[in-house]
Amino acid sequence: MPTQANRDQNTQAPAFLGKQAGNISMRNEGPVRYLDASEIGSTIEFPRSERKKLLPILAIAIIISAALIFAYNATVSQDVARTQALVEEALDRDVSLDLPVMREFAGKSNEDMMKAFHESGYNIYDNSNEEDRNVDGFDVFKIASDLDPDVAAAAYADGLENMGPVDQARYLLGSWRFIVSRVNDAELRLRYADFDSTDAKEAIAAAIESQGFEDADIADIAEDTMGNKNLSGTFEKGKKKYEYTISACDLSQVYEIEGAPENAQFVGIRVNVAN
Numbered sequence: 001m002p003t004q005a006n007r008d009q010n011t012q013a014p015a016f017l018g019k020q021a022g023n024i025s026m027r028n029e030g031p032v033r034y035l036d037a038s039e040i041g042s043t044i045e046f047p048r049s050e051r052k053k054l055l056p057i058l059a060i061a062i063i064i065s066a067a068l069i070f071a072y073n074a075t076v077s078q079d080v081a082r083t084q085a086l087v088e089e090a091l092d093r094d095v096s097l098d099l100p101v102m103r104e105f106a107g108k109s110n111e112d113m114m115k116a117f118h119e120s121g122y123n124i125y126d127n128s129n130e131e132d133r134n135v136d137g138f139d140v141f142k143i144a145s146d147l148d149p150d151v152a153a154a155a156y157a158d159g160l161e162n163m164g165p166v167d168q169a170r171y172l173l174g175s176w177r178f179i180v181s182r183v184n185d186a187e188l189r190l191r192y193a194d195f196d197s198t199d200a201k202e203a204i205a206a207a208i209e210s211q212g213f214e215d216a217d218i219a220d221i222a223e224d225t226m227g228n229k230n231l232s233g234t235f236e237k238g239k240k241k242y243e244y245t246i247s248a249c250d251l252s253q254v255y256e257i258e259g260a261p262e263n264a265q266f267v268g269i270r271v272n273v274a275n
Helices: 048-089 111-119 130-134 149-158 163-170 202-213
Strands: 009-010 024-031 034-035 123-126 138-142 176-181 186-194 229-237 242-251 265-273
Touching: 048 163, 111 123, 111 138, 111 176, 123 149, 138 149, 149 202, 186 202, 202 229, 202 242, 202 265
Parallel strands: none
Antiparallel strands: 009 024, 024 034, 123 138, 138 176, 176 186, 186 265, 229 242, 242 265
16 A cells, blocks of 8 residues: 655645735645644734834724714704604694584485585595496595695605604694595595594584584594494484494594694594494
């Protein structure tokens, strides 16, 4: 059997390892040469003199980072304060919500409802989509009286949920949404933001007053599994009996508007033929 020649020997490190590697132990096993890399795997000590030179650079880097973070936080705080001020300005406008009385619209045709809106002097944006029309209903927004109807219509077309907080406040104040569905007879829905009430109970009480539901009792307000407050009742018109439900929840559950009153409410009123 041939013997292994030059099993272990010292040789110069390959050029790609650099001068720092020094002599590296190598061994041959037959035609294969193995490199012992234990030398280059040893810890490299950074000279103390060089470390001292880096201290000023490190200190400057820390100071610059701190300054950038402070400047960023200051800018964000200023932006938040500016947004809140603009939201408060948008909500400080003297415009009326002027809610439609739902019992007056119960039993009316779509054409008569739209005619009543226009006769009341409302600026209306038709938000109806193909699905609404397929069920012979409609979906409209009442535009606040101090807004340009064309500009507001374009804003509603883009969707309130896609607006920033200032625009949401501007287009919610003095506005309401009226939706009709005729899948099961006629169901009428009115939705709006109440920036004056301090809680859901007060918002429901205000809705009762606006709608003239004289038989409603605040003591009957219930709470659903989502934490929303609601109150139900009935009324008669012509030869039909109708059911109504008034519900309210914190506006922040629907729209996050920095600067809006913390207890502002989102209110919904539904009217349909009683079963």
